[in-house]
Amino acid sequence: MMTRRAIAAALIGLCGLAGPAAAQAPGEAARAAAEAIAAAQARLEAAEGARDRVAALTATVRAFEAGLAGIRDGLRAASLREAELSARLDARETEVAQLLGVLQSLGASEAPQRLLHPDGPLGAARSGMLVASVTPALAQRAQVLRRDLEDVATIRALQQEAEATLREGLAGVQAARADLSRAIADRTDLPRRFTEDPVKTALLIAASETLDSFAAGLSEIPAGPEGRSTGDIGDRKGALPLPVSGTVLRGAGEADAAGVARPGIVVATQPQALVTVPVPATLRYRGPLLDYGLVSILEPQPDLLFVFAGLGTVFGEIGQVLPAGAPVGLMSGRPPSPSGDGALSPASETLYIEVREGAGPVDPLTWFATDKG
Incomplete structure (x- = not known):
């Protein structure tokens, strides 16, 4: 049996461990993402009768991607929170056992023992004051434990709901991407600055050993009498x-794992992510190029080229003037299955972005904004 001194020490130690109330359980982001998925599904159905199906489907794919990103972020946050709470509860097993020992000791004491104290009435009074002072702290501690257990249960329910929404969203975005590809193939309403000369393009590719030489040769191929762009975008x-x-995974001039430094930036993204035109631009080239994989080169204004490399699918016809937000391709990679396989995997594809002004490259972040400013 524990002595009164041991009981007092145990109670004081247990009460001293009481912490602040548990943080609000994660879930708001996941709920908002679920609403975005539902809205995207409705938009996909509405796109069937849209006047501009390409624009409608592009917006639909973007909405799905945003919703899926939110679901993934919410699930990761929920998993981290659950792990944190579980570890905290596991660490409290000793505390709970200690508390049970204290209560058993108090409960096993006979009534005369509880009323008497070796130090007489003054010691008994002090013991009573000690128990009275620690009881509220014990109750508070129990409340914190109960709240943590409730948080774990809530998070697990949220995870199950979010995983079901994630599966629906993955199926929806795959359907939207397939519809978008068909709509682009059927599109005939875009203006053209020029018609591609396949022979000149093939000769240029064969003669180019670097992106520099290809871009320089491309700028020398005339874009037609109507000009090469839709206006100045300097503002x-x-x-x-x-x-x-x-x-953004790697900035301009930063070396990769092989020690190769390039003047563009590398953006980490999800498999099959949609790549779009940031501003109205003429499509100067699309297709394989050197060791860059599939490439789209856009010309928003004279002497300015945007190079997007590492695509899995490219859209559009060379010479077309693409409006802002128009799709130019999809990233490569295998999309997660609707069953959820790989749905929470980190971004595994990379898009290389290079910006060329005049005769040479510039840091793309002088043109593009990121969420980090």
């Missing part, structure tokens, strides 16, 4: 949206 410098949803 939007530094404020253009990235062409794909993702995170």
Whole structure:
């Protein structure tokens, strides 16, 4: 049996461990993302009768991607929170056992023992004051434990609901991407600045050993009498949206794992993510190029080229003038299955973005804005 001194020490130690109330359980972001998925599904159905199906489907794919990103973020946050709470509860097993020992000791004491104290009435009074002072703290501690247990249960329910929404969203975005590809193939309403000369393009590719030489040769191919762009976009410098949803993984001039440094930036993104035109631009080239994979090169204004490399699918016809927000391709990679396989995997594809002004490259972040400013 524990002595009264041991009981007092245990109670004081247990009460001293009482912490602040548990943080608000994560879930708001996941709920908002679920609403975005539902809205995207409705938009996909409405796109069937849209006057401009390409624009409607592009917006639909973007909405799905935003919703899926929110669901993924919410699930990761929920998993981290659950792990944190579980670890905290596991660590409290000793505290709970200690508390039970205290209560058992108090409960096993006979009535005369509880009324008497070796130090007489004064010691008994002090013991009573000690118990009275620690009881509210014990109740508060129990409340914190109960709240943590409730948080774990809430988070697990949220995860199940979010995973079901994630599966629906993955199926929806795949359907929207397929519809978008068909709508682009059927599109005939875009203006053209020039008609591609396949022979000149093939000769230029064969003669080019670097992106520099290809871009220089491309600028020498005339774009037709109507000009090469839709106007000056200098006033939007530094404020253009990235062409794909993702995170800048490597800045201009930073070396990769192989020690190769390039003047463009690398954006990490999800498989099959949609890549769009940030501003109206003429499509100067699309297709394979050197070791860059599939490439789209856009010309928003004279002496300015945007190079997007590493695509899995490219859209559009060379010479077309694409409106802002128009799709130019999809990233490569295998999309997660609607069953949820790989749905929470980190961004695994990378888009290389290079901006060329005049005769050479510039840091793309002088033109594009990111969420980090």
